[in-house]
Amino acid sequence: MPDLRSVPPLREPVLVAAFEGWNDAGEAASAAVAHLLQVWDARLVGEVDPEDYYDFQVNRPKVSVVDGERRVTWPTTRIFVCRDSAGPHDVVIVEGIEPSIRWRHYAAELIDVAQQLGVRIIITLGAYLADVPHTRAIPINASSDDESVQDRFGAEPSEYEGPTGIVGILTAAARAAGIETLSCWAAVPHYAGGPPSPKAALALLARLEEILDVSIPARAIADEAKAWERGVDEMAESDEEVADYVQSLEEATDTAELPEASGDAIAREFERYLRGHEDEPS
Numbered sequence: 001m002p003d004l005r006s007v008p009p010l011r012e013p014v015l016v017a018a019f020e021g022w023n024d025a026g027e028a029a030s031a032a033v034a035h036l037l038q039v040w041d042a043r044l045v046g047e048v049d050p051e052d053y054y055d056f057q058v059n060r061p062k063v064s065v066v067d068g069e070r071r072v073t074w075p076t077t078r079i080f081v082c083r084d085s086a087g088p089h090d091v092v093i094v095e096g097i098e099p100s101i102r103w104r105h106y107a108a109e110l111i112d113v114a115q116q117l118g119v120r121i122i123i124t125l126g127a128y129l130a131d132v133p134h135t136r137a138i139p140i141n142a143s144s145d146d147e148s149v150q151d152r153f154g155a156e157p158s159e160y161e162g163p164t165g166i167v168g169i170l171t172a173a174a175r176a177a178g179i180e181t182l183s184c185w186a187a188v189p190h191y192a193g194g195p196p197s198p199k200a201a202l203a204l205l206a207r208l209e210e211i212l213d214v215s216i217p218a219r220a221i222a223d224e225a226k227a228w229e230r231g232v233d234e235m236a237e238s239d240e241e242v243a244d245y246v247q248s249l250e251e252a253t254d255t256a257e258l259p260e261a262s263g264d265a266i267a268r269e270f271e272r273y274l275r276g277h278e279d280e281p282s
Contacts (some may be wrong), residue, residue, distance in 0.1 A: 004045055010081065013089060014089045014090075017118040025193055043080060044079070047077060052238075054101075059097055077106075106166070114177075114179060127188050129189065133188045133246050133249035134189045134199070146175075192232045
């Protein structure tokens with residue numbers, strides 16, 4: 001259990017969590033969190049004991065040589081604190097790998113972390129493969145079982161039924177502990193679902209900007225998203241069957257989104273564009 005007694009009091013802390021594995025198509029959610037850790041100068045405050053939760057034949061430790069010394073890095077889950085988000089909240093980030101065993105104990109440990117740090121809401125990030133075109137905006141599905149969260153953030157009630165990952169288990173544990181939850185999932189084009197998927201990661205970051213009322217510098221990942229889209233364009237153009245399929249997805253998406261092309265929607269997209277380029281030199 002991480003000892004967080006040395007962490008100073010946080011400003012209305014929000015916990016953001018993402019996990020590599022089943023919940024992370026195209027590694028979009030883990031990439032979004034990795035970007036936050038970088039741009040917000042996050043400080044590591046604790047990690048879970050990997051012996052308790054991971055099968056090392058599934059998630060093997062890695063050996064590296066640093067300054068002539070051989071080191072072993074174990075698969076684990078780490079907890080960071082970001083006090084430089086420039087928004088109204090300090091942000092606690094949980095970044096790790098979906099555990100192999102003892103999911104209930106693992107979720108309980110993370111809930112204890114949230115309670116120790118005074119977290120009132122947990123935001124989980126995920127990504128799934130879907131029939132969406134890579135040439136259009138990546139859809140983000142935001143859901144919550146808390147009516148107050150639905151009202152505040154425009155989220156929908158969760159209607160999913162079926163197999164779940166650690167994100168679903170953590171959400172259930174948080175609800176049982178009286179902590180609000182919000183889950184944001186990016187839809188990754190299934191025909192281009194291999195990692196990386198920077199356009200989906202960028203879409204998750206844009207949704208977090210709205211939720212946290214903060215600007216997230218994103219020039220680097222926006223450039224990666226453009227390069228990714230060009231690469232998928234080339235792949236689709238080289239295969240007539242894929243090109244026809246992408247066109248059918250585009251037509252279906254455009255038809256479905258036509259009622260949403262309002263002045264407010266266009267203004268929101270323009271604001272996102274400006275935020276993504278505000279760190280560029282003038």
